[in-house]
Amino acid sequence: MSPVAHIPSRRKPRRTASSWALRTGVAGGVLSTLAVTGAAAPASAAEKPAESTLEMPTVDATLAASISQSADATQQTAHAYQVRAEQEAAAHQAKIQAKKVKDEADRKAEAEKKAAAAKKAKAEKEAKAADEAARASRSAGRTQLSTASASASSSGSAASSSSAPSTSHATGSAATLISFLQAQIGKPYVMGATGSSSYDCSGLTQAAYRQIGIDLPRVSQDQSTAGTPVSLGNLQPGDLLYWGSAGSAYHVAVYIGGGKFIGAQNPSTGIVERSLSYSQPTGAVRVM
Known part of the structure; x- marks a missing residue:
C-alpha cells in the first residue's frame, strides 16, 4: 500500500440549505396544528352539555318528626x-x-x-x-x-x-344382867322388837336392865344420856355402850368385861357377843 493512502474523513457532511428549509417547514406545520387543536378544545368543552347531578331530598317538618319519633323509639327499645x-x-x-x-x-x-x-x-x-x-x-x-x-x-x-358363854367376873346385879344377855345370844334382830323371842338393840338393853330393877328409856338416843358418862378406858361390867353422839346415838349394847360386849347388832347377825375391836363404841354411861 502506498504510504500516502486516503483515510476517509469521520466528519458528517454539512446539510444543505434545502434540507434545513424542509425540516423547518415541517416543524412549523406541526406547531400550527397543535395550536388549532388547543383553541378548538375549550370551545368543544363549552358546547358539551352539563351532566345531571343527584338532588338530596328536602328535610321538612314531617320528615324531621318522623326521624325524631324513630330515634325515640330506638332509644326506648x-x-x-x-x-x-x-x-x-x-x-x-x-x-x-x-x-x-x-x-x-x-x-x-x-x-x-x-x-x-x-x-x-x-x-x-x-x-x-x-x-x-x-x-x-x-x-x-x-x-x-x-x-x-x-x-x-x-x-x-x-x-x-x-x-358356855364367856366367863365374866361380874358379881351382884352386873352378874344377873350379864347372865340374861348371854341367854339371848343367837336370837334374831327385829326392828322395834322388845322380846322375848327377838329384840332390836335398845329393846335388848331395856329388857336386860329391867332384870335388875333399872328402867331405861326405850330408844338408843335417850339411853345414851341415861346414866353417868364414863371413859372407854375405865369401863366396868354392866356399863352401857353407845355408838354415835350422846343424845343422838344410833346403836347401844352392854359391856360384859374382858374387852367384850353383847348386843343386838343387825338383822344379819342377830344378838351376838363381840370384841370392842370389832366395832369401837363412841362412849359409855354407867347406870348401876
Missing part, C-alpha cells in the same frame, strides 16, 4: 333492653344469693342434727354406764351381805355350840 338485662342480672344474682343462704341453712341444720345425735348418744352411754355401775354396786352389796351373813351364821353357830 334500647332502654327497655337495658332494663330487662338489669332485671335478669338482678334475678340471677338473687337466685345465687338465695341458694347460698339455703346451703348455709342446710349446713347449720345438719351440724345441729349431728350435735343433737352426739349429745343423745353421750347421754345414753352415760346412763348405761351409770346403770351398769348401779348393778355392779348392788351385786357387790349382795355379795358382801351374803358374806357377812355367812360369817354371822358361822359365829352364831360357834357361839351356840359353845358349852
Whole structure:
C-alpha cells in the first residue's frame, strides 16, 4: 500500500440549505396544528352539555318528626333492653344469693342434727354406764351381805355350840344382867322388837336392865344420856355402850368385861357377843 493512502474523513457532511428549509417547514406545520387543536378544545368543552347531578331530598317538618319519633323509639327499645338485662342480672344474682343462704341453712341444720345425735348418744352411754355401775354396786352389796351373813351364821353357830358363854367376873346385879344377855345370844334382830323371842338393840338393853330393877328409856338416843358418862378406858361390867353422839346415838349394847360386849347388832347377825375391836363404841354411861 502506498504510504500516502486516503483515510476517509469521520466528519458528517454539512446539510444543505434545502434540507434545513424542509425540516423547518415541517416543524412549523406541526406547531400550527397543535395550536388549532388547543383553541378548538375549550370551545368543544363549552358546547358539551352539563351532566345531571343527584338532588338530596328536602328535610321538612314531617320528615324531621318522623326521624325524631324513630330515634325515640330506638332509644326506648334500647332502654327497655337495658332494663330487662338489669332485671335478669338482678334475678340471677338473687337466685345465687338465695341458694347460698339455703346451703348455709342446710349446713347449720345438719351440724345441729349431728350435735343433737352426739349429745343423745353421750347421754345414753352415760346412763348405761351409770346403770351398769348401779348393778355392779348392788351385786357387790349382795355379795358382801351374803358374806357377812355367812360369817354371822358361822359365829352364831360357834357361839351356840359353845358349852358356855364367856366367863365374866361380874358379881351382884352386873352378874344377873350379864347372865340374861348371854341367854339371848343367837336370837334374831327385829326392828322395834322388845322380846322375848327377838329384840332390836335398845329393846335388848331395856329388857336386860329391867332384870335388875333399872328402867331405861326405850330408844338408843335417850339411853345414851341415861346414866353417868364414863371413859372407854375405865369401863366396868354392866356399863352401857353407845355408838354415835350422846343424845343422838344410833346403836347401844352392854359391856360384859374382858374387852367384850353383847348386843343386838343387825338383822344379819342377830344378838351376838363381840370384841370392842370389832366395832369401837363412841362412849359409855354407867347406870348401876
